[in-house]
Amino acid sequence: MTALQQKTTEVVDPVPGAGAPHLPGQPDLVQLLTPEGERVEHPDYGIDVSDEELRGLYRDLALVRRWDVEATALQRQGELGIWASLLGQEAAQVGAGRALADGDMAFPTYREHGVAWTRGVDPLHVMSLFRGVDQGGWDPVAHDFNLYTVVIGAQTLHATGYAMGVQRDGAESAVLAFLGDGATSQGEVNEAMIWASSFAAPVVFFCQNNQYAISAPIERQSRVPLYQRAAGFGFPGVRVDGNDVLAVLSVTRAALAAAREGSGPTFIEAFTYRMGAHTTSDDPTRYRLASELEEWKLRDPIARLKAHLSRAGIADADFFTGVDAEGDELAARIRKGTLEMPDPAGTEMFDHVYAEQTPELARQREEFVAYHASFEGEQ
Amino acid sequence: MTETLTIGKALNLGLRKAMEDDGKVVLMGEDIGKLGGVFRITDGLQKDFGEARVVDTPLAEAGILGTAVGLAMRGYRPVCEIQFDGFVYPAYNQIVTQVAKIHARSRGRMPMPIVIRIPFGGGIGAVEHHSESPEAYFAHTAGLKVVAVSTPADAYWGIQQAIASPDPVVFFEPKRRYWEKGEVDPDGSPDPLFGSRVVRGGDDVTVLAYGPMVKTALQAADAAAEEGRSLEVVDLRTLSPLDLDPVYESVRRTGRCVVVHEAPVTLGLGAEIAARVTENCFHSLEAPVLRVGGYDTPYPPSKLEEDYLPDLDRVLDAVDRAMGF
Ligand SMILES: Cc1ncc(C[n+]2csc(CCOP(=O)(O)OP(=O)(O)O)c2C)c(N)n1
Numbered sequence: 001m002t003a004l005q006q007k008t009t010e011v012v013d014p015v016p017g018a019g020a021p022h023l024p025g026q027p028d029l030v031q032l033l034t035p036e037g038e039r040v041e042h043p044d045y046g047i048d049v050s051d052e053e054l055r056g057l058y059r060d061l062a063l064v065r066r067w068d069v070e071a072t073a074l075q076r077q078g079e080l081g082i083w084a085s086l087l088g089q090e091a092a093q094v095g096a097g098r099a100l101a102d103g104d105m106a107f108p109t110y111r112e113h114g115v116a117w118t119r120g121v122d123p124l125h126v127m128s129l130f131r132g133v134d135q136g137g138w139d140p141v142a143h144d145f146n147l148y149t150v151v152i153g154a155q156t157l158h159a160t161g162y163a164m165g166v167q168r169d170g171a172e173s174a175v176l177a178f179l180g181d182g183a184t185s186q187g188e189v190n191e192a193m194i195w196a197s198s199f200a201a202p203v204v205f206f207c208q209n210n211q212y213a214i215s216a217p218i219e220r221q222s223r224v225p226l227y228q229r230a231a232g233f234g235f236p237g238v239r240v241d242g243n244d245v246l247a248v249l250s251v252t253r254a255a256l257a258a259a260r261e262g263s264g265p266t267f268i269e270a271f272t273y274r275m276g277a278h279t280t281s282d283d284p285t286r287y288r289l290a291s292e293l294e295e296w297k298l299r300d301p302i303a304r305l306k307a308h309l310s311r312a313g314i315a316d317a318d319f320f321t322g323v324d325a326e327g328d329e330l331a332a333r334i335r336k337g338t339l340e341m342p343d344p345a346g347t348e349m350f351d352h353v354y355a356e357q358t359p360e361l362a363r364q365r366e367e368f369v370a371y372h373a374s375f376e377g378e379q
Numbered sequence: 380m381t382e383t384l385t386i387g388k389a390l391n392l393g394l395r396k397a398m399e400d401d402g403k404v405v406l407m408g409e410d411i412g413k414l415g416g417v418f419r420i421t422d423g424l425q426k427d428f429g430e431a432r433v434v435d436t437p438l439a440e441a442g443i444l445g446t447a448v449g450l451a452m453r454g455y456r457p458v459c460e461i462q463f464d465g466f467v468y469p470a471y472n473q474i475v476t477q478v479a480k481i482h483a484r485s486r487g488r489m490p491m492p493i494v495i496r497i498p499f500g501g502g503i504g505a506v507e508h509h510s511e512s513p514e515a516y517f518a519h520t521a522g523l524k525v526v527a528v529s530t531p532a533d534a535y536w537g538i539q540q541a542i543a544s545p546d547p548v549v550f551f552e553p554k555r556r557y558w559e560k561g562e563v564d565p566d567g568s569p570d571p572l573f574g575s576r577v578v579r580g581g582d583d584v585t586v587l588a589y590g591p592m593v594k595t596a597l598q599a600a601d602a603a604a605e606e607g608r609s610l611e612v613v614d615l616r617t618l619s620p621l622d623l624d625p626v627y628e629s630v631r632r633t634g635r636c637v638v639v640h641e642a643p644v645t646l647g648l649g650a651e652i653a654a655r656v657t658e659n660c661f662h663s664l665e666a667p668v669l670r671v672g673g674y675d676t677p678y679p680p681s682k683l684e685e686d687y688l689p690d691l692d693r694v695l696d697a698v699d700r701a702m703g704f
């Protein structure tokens with residue numbers, strides 16, 4: 001029995017007799033790397049990655065985590081307003097992000113820093129959002145990576161519409177829509193899946209089931225495993241071990257390829273765990289047991305890849321030391337860049353509200369400038 | 380016996396009292412049970428009243444309001460918490476097309492005693508959608524009552540009065556003032572929920588505010604007093620229906636009126652109030668009714684919110700302009 005299988009037997013049904021037990025046995029879980037780092041085969045999903053790529057994936061995971069740790073520290077020191085940590089979800093995000101091809105578009109929530117990384121977004125452009133400087137500094141078009149969406153689920157419809165555009169253009173690309181387990185309860189998310197299905201849109205719904213929506217456990221959102229919902233909408237659903245970067249990469253690649261080939265949407269449930277708080281404002285001790293976290297630490301996404309790389313002789317101690325050093329450099333750059341980020345000018349809020357400034361807004365802007373000028377020279 | 384409470388704690392105690400008084404009161408919302416709500420307003424209530432009366436809902440606001448309608452039809456009194464102002468919109472359809480209209484459509488046969496609690500306004504350094512002031516959308520909808528509290532006493536009594544109201548009430552809570560303290564006398568008797576209140580007497584300018592801006596208006600009045608200007612401050616408390624008789628009485632004395640809110644000025648509450656004050660006090664006015672509010676821009680990133688939100692200086696600036704006419 002794997003650790004993941006064990007978890008299934010422990011899930012308590014909060015409403016006795018209501019529906020099927022939440023988590024079935026795990027034969028459905030796609031896994032290519034066990035929590036111990038052992039490479040296993042799956043009948044439907046193989047993976048073709050070079051040693052070079054494997055080392056690259058490890059580097060991604062480690063650097064993204066290092067960034068996340070630094071961001072949490074910066075928030076604690078008052079340098080960010082808030083931070084939504086991805087701790088524990090690195091493999092789900094890096095695996096999904098690295099499955100994207102050039103020209104594929106991704107629609108993140110607010111937690112997909114790992115995907116941002118794979119799309120070449122400068123971490124500082126994510127930091128500026130959480131510092132309160134802007135709403136995300138990157139160019140969503142240049143990076144094929146939409147701005148973060150805070151309103152739960154809204155982006156799944158955008159992704160679907162974007163995919164309908166791709167379809168109309170006859171383009172050979174696909175769209176990846178990120179969402180959380182909690183988001184699956186939103187009406188808009190269900191509408192997105194109906195639209196995607198109805199029009200066979202080239203969109204893949206990538207749901208990170210990190211077991212919680214703030215304090216609400218997954219049982220509050222669904223009485224059946226989430227991936228099984230897809231069948232009701234008329235497209236395939238697959239559950240992948242979200243802490244296994246190889247399995248995520250393989251499953252997401254396959255789903256995106258199917259979408260590009262005109263087979264329509266897939267729903268991927270990446271089974272993972274939010275190891276940190278919901279955000280730095282949250283206190284998870286109020287709603288979950290520390291023992292649960294301890295259990296999930298044994299399935300850590302980075303440790304298992306490291307074990308595999310070492311055991312298979314793909315990477316040596318020097319490599320890992322090198323990545324650690326690179327992580328520290330990255331963290332230092334992020335810290336410095338965050339601290340040095342200039343505050344925006346007040347007039348910026350009037351910019352870009354419309355393609356062309358309206359006369360009324362122009363008047364308000366002038367009034368704003370004059371008002372602030374009236375304080376100049378005052379103490 | 381009078382107690383010193385924060386607004387947050389007063390709401391918590393008011394909710395508790397309402398639940399004790401009426402077994403049909405049901406609280407619903409995201410994270411309100413075990414966690415006690417992201418602002419802890421419902422802290423401890425699920426423990427004491429159980430999961431059937433303090434419901435941690437699925438993450439679906441349309442579901443919260445839509446099922447509240449059904450529960451209300453069945454004789455319950457749902458109190459819905461919307462986690463942040465910017466997340467009420469998935470429920471907006473239910474609120475505007477159903478909650479607001481069912482009483483009239485059923486010719487009074489089907490009351491909708493639903494309370495929709497919304498922490499609103501900015502000033503907490505949050506990311507997008509956590510700092511908005513959507514009150515005008517609701518005040519513009521016939522069939523809804525809309526209130527905004529500004530003190531612990533109003534929070535304590537107001538939430539109970541809203542729950543007891545046979546009409547749906549959108550109950551705005553000034554989130555950045557949740558931690559402000561004030562006196563509450565649970566043995567005392569409350570002011571009516573749907574009434575405004577003069578909170579500081581003065582002769583030169585009447586300043587109207589509600590929710591988080593009441594404190595700002597009072598601070599402005601203190602500062603103005605140092606310069607020898609006397610501001611009368613009215614806490615509007617009810618935004619729909621408006622209770623402006625005390626305002627007219629005041630403006631007839633002062634001849635000047637400034638309305639303050641965080642929401643954008645264009646078509647905000649201030650616009651309606653200015654129109655009514657002008658109609659009712661035209662011959663007493665020495666200056667046009669002035670509005671101080673947010674700009675007609677999306678709520679800005681938090682580094683700019685101090686530039687966006689009305690503060691003491693902007694209120695005083697409007698007072699100066701009113702006096703200058
Ligand atoms: C429409 C809406 N309602 C409520 C919220 C507040 N909120 C932010 S994150 C969150 C939980 C989301 O859970 P999930 O979808 O599982 O994603 P996770 O945070 O676990 O990544 C909630 C309720 C919101 N952002 N949008």
Ligand SMILES: [Mg+2]
Binds near residue numbers: 180
């Ligand atoms: Mg989640």
